Amino acid sequence: MNLRPVVQTTRGIQTSDGAGVRLRRLMGGGGALPSIDPFLLLDFFDSPRAQDYIAGFPAHPHRGFETVTYMLAGRMRHQDNKGGEGVIEPGGIQWMTAGRGLVHSEMPEQTEGLMRGFQLWVNLPASRKMTEPGYQEYPSSRMPVESREGGARVKVIAGSTSQGTAGPVTADATDARYFDVELAEGASFTEPLPRDHAAFVVVHEGRMDVAGREVQGVGLAQLGAGDAVRFAAVGGPARALLVSGRPLSEPVAWHGPFVMNTTAELMQAIDDYQAGRF
Numbered sequence: 001m002n003l004r005p006v007v008q009t010t011r012g013i014q015t016s017d018g019a020g021v022r023l024r025r026l027m028g029g030g031g032a033l034p035s036i037d038p039f040l041l042l043d044f045f046d047s048p049r050a051q052d053y054i055a056g057f058p059a060h061p062h063r064g065f066e067t068v069t070y071m072l073a074g075r076m077r078h079q080d081n082k083g084g085e086g087v088i089e090p091g092g093i094q095w096m097t098a099g100r101g102l103v104h105s106e107m108p109e110q111t112e113g114l115m116r117g118f119q120l121w122v123n124l125p126a127s128r129k130m131t132e133p134g135y136q137e138y139p140s141s142r143m144p145v146e147s148r149e150g151g152a153r154v155k156v157i158a159g160s161t162s163q164g165t166a167g168p169v170t171a172d173a174t175d176a177r178y179f180d181v182e183l184a185e186g187a188s189f190t191e192p193l194p195r196d197h198a199a200f201v202v203v204h205e206g207r208m209d210v211a212g213r214e215v216q217g218v219g220l221a222q223l224g225a226g227d228a229v230r231f232a233a234v235g236g237p238a239r240a241l242l243v244s245g246r247p248l249s250e251p252v253a254w255h256g257p258f259v260m261n262t263t264a265e266l267m268q269a270i271d272d273y274q275a276g277r278f
């Protein structure tokens with residue numbers, strides 16, 4: 001087994017987005033690390049102070065990719081211009097395929113208390129950028145948790161583990177996997193990953209040794225080539241996301257909430273949005 005090394009780590013940069021939501025940008029969009037094809041952007045929000053999140057993300061468009069919102073604490077209400085609406089509860093996932101486009105808002109469904117979670121942007125290939133918008137949305141209770149000997153618990157959100165536990169979300173275009181792995185003190189986790197996948201680990205509680213590099217929460221470790229990943233809790237229990245997917249290897253033309261292949265397609269997206277064709 002050839003373990004993947006860590007090629008880069010980051011704790012992200014502090015920024016704000018939406019109507020003034022304080023967040024830590026870990027990847028893409030001018031963040032600490034460039035995008036890791038097929039993953040465009042990763043934000044982490046984590047605050048007990050309403051002033052940091054209450055303004056939320058009022059109506060805005062998306063086209064050409066998927067947004068993946070995973071709530072660890074707090075509740076987020078979303079509403080789109082096609083009649084879609086729901087609340088993502090703590091531990092819940094919303095895997096939204098924006099496809100050809102929609103306009104939605106993402107607003108805190110609370111006025112106090114902790115709001116903590118991630119939003120990941122997953123690119124779509126040219127053949128699917130203009131697909132119909134759709135949602136895969138599941139509460140925590142719908143996601144299987146695989147318990148392994150030695151104190152690892154793997155919540156499977158998307159894709160399947162090597163032991164065959166399948167998450168409710170499927171992301172065919174990129175074969176994406178999205179696991180939330182909890183390790184007891186002293187526990188470790190080893191998992192094969194397809195050689196052609198790009199992959200990263202995001203420690204979000206405690207500290208871990210990821211392929212020999214210590215990473216503290218919240219911290220992202222980008223993995224290099226190999227056929228398996230290994231990480232271990234250091235100094236107490238720890239928890240991390242493991243995300244992987246098949247790179248698209250296509251040109252990326254990105255402007256704000258639109259991610260296409262060419263500048264002409266971007267111009268078309270802006271035109272369509274401004275003309276109310278989303």
Ligand code: FE
Pocket residue numbers: 057060062067104106
């Ligand atoms: Fe959005």
